[in-house]
Amino acid sequence: xxxxxxxxxxxxxKSGTSVKIECRSLDFQATTMFWYRQFPKQSxxxxxxxxxxxxxxxxxxxxxxxxxxxxxxxxxxxLTVTSAHPEDSSFYICSASYSGGTTxxxxxxxxxxxxx
Amino acid sequence: xxxxxxxxxxxxVQEAETVTLSCTYDTSENNYYLFWYKQPPSxxxxxxxxxxxxxxxxxxENRFSVNFQKAAKSFSLKISDSxxxxxxxxxxxxxxxxxxxxxxxxxxxxxxxxxxKP
Numbered sequence: 001x002x003x004x005x006x007x008x009x010x011x012x013x014k015s016g017t018s019v020k021i022e023c024r025s026l027d028f029q030a031t032t033m034f035w036y037r038q039f040p041k042q043s044x045x046x047x048x049x050x051x052x053x054x055x056x057x058x059x060x061x062x063x064x065x066x067x068x069x070x071x072x073x074x075x076x077x078x079l080t081v082t083s084a085h086p087e088d089s090s091f092y093i094c095s096a097s098y099s100g101g102t103t104x105x106x107x108x109x110x111x112x113x114x115x116x
Numbered sequence: 117x118x119x120x121x122x123x124x125x126x127x128x129v130q131e132a133e134t135v136t137l138s139c140t141y142d143t144s145e146n147n148y149y150l151f152w153y154k155q156p157p158s159x160x161x162x163x164x165x166x167x168x169x170x171x172x173x174x175x176x177e178n179r180f181s182v183n184f185q186k187a188a189k190s191f192s193l194k195i196s197d198s199x200x201x202x203x204x205x206x207x208x209x210x211x212x213x214x215x216x217x218x219x220x221x222x223x224x225x226x227x228x229x230x231x232x233k234p
Contacts, residue, residue, distance in 0.1 A: 034221065038159075043207060043224045091159060097220035103149050103168075103213055105220040107161035 002028045004096050006108025013084055013115055021079045021111045023094030029074035030096035034105065035067075038091040050077050084115040118143045118210050122225035129198045130233050136183075137193045137228045139208030145169075149211040150184065150191045151222070156204040164206070167191065198232045205229050 003026040013019045023033055032051050036044040048064075050056040050071035058064045066088075068080040077096075081088050091112050095105040119142045129135035141150070152164040167175045167184050174182050179199075183192045195202055208225040 032220065041229075043226045044161075044222075046221065046223075049221060093159075093161065095161070095220075095222075103166070103211060103220055104163060105211075105222055110159050 002026075002096075002098075002104075002106045004030075004094065004106045004108040006094050006111055008111060009109060010112040011114070013113070015085055015115055016083055018080055018082045019084055019113060021081075021092055021094075021113075023077045023079070023096065023108050025075045025096045025098075025106070028096075028098050028106075030077070031074065031098050032096070033071055033077040034095045034097075035069060035077075035079050036093045036095070038093060038110075040091075044093060047079075081113065084113070086115045089113055089115045118145075118148075118212065118223045120208055120210050120223050120225035122208055122228050124228045125226070126229040126231070128231040128233055129195075131198055131200060133198055134194060134196045135198060135230060137195075137206055137208075137230070139191045139193070139225055141189050141191065141208070141210050141225075143189070143210065143212070145212050147213070149213060150182075151209040151211065152180070152182070152191075152193045153207045153209060153224075154202075154204045155207065155227075156201075161207075165193065195230070200232050200234060203230060203232045 005024045007022045035047045047062045048056045048058045056069035071077040093110040094108045097105045148169045150167045154162045165177045179196045205227045209222045
């Protein structure tokens with residue numbers, strides 16, 4: 001299957017700083033990428049959908065100024081958590097898909113963010 | 117909006133035995149896809165099995181099979197001959213493939229934790 005690489009796998013940052021998480025499709029062009037947030041022992045909650053070259057579509061309740069998403073190329077999407085606070089600590093997962101017949105979404109390995 | 121419900125937070129099964137995970141969903145769509153994903157302790161999401169709603173035949177992948185009841189909006193997963201490596205969180209997921217611009221957006225259930233005991 002197609003490979004999606006997410007970086008970093010884990011990050012610790014201080015309150016008030018910003019942190020960027022990258023999601024790369026390594027062997028296909030991802031027309032759409034999704035960002036999820038997962039709290040411990042809970043399900044994946046969709047934060048936003050990003051299509052290459054256009055603004056991301058955020059789910060209700062997700063602060064777009066807090067979670068900046070950029071999908072500048074067909075192989076890279078980034079999630080920037082701005083002015084991070086301890087409550088932003090979570091596990092963030094990206095997935096990517098491409099148009100053209102497949103219904104499968106390919107997941108990155110996730111990023112554990114800890115804000116101290 | 118679609119909703120996906122997994123009513124079993126946790127299940128345990130003896131190695132080599134069979135366990136069935138339940139999933140129900142709510143949608144007004146006629147064409148859609150259903151998935152079961154496995155999330156082991158590494159937290160990497162792994163696709164276990166996929167079902168197209170327009171197909172009546174239940175999907176099977178080795179030891180994993182589903183019981184898809186479209187009218188009842190039910191999509192259960194059966195794990196046969198359970199192995200220790202099957203210990204993981206299992207998520208049922210729904211996807212409406214339209215509009216195309218929405219991509220392969222997934223709606224997940226709350227998950228079922230499966231523990232396989234030796």
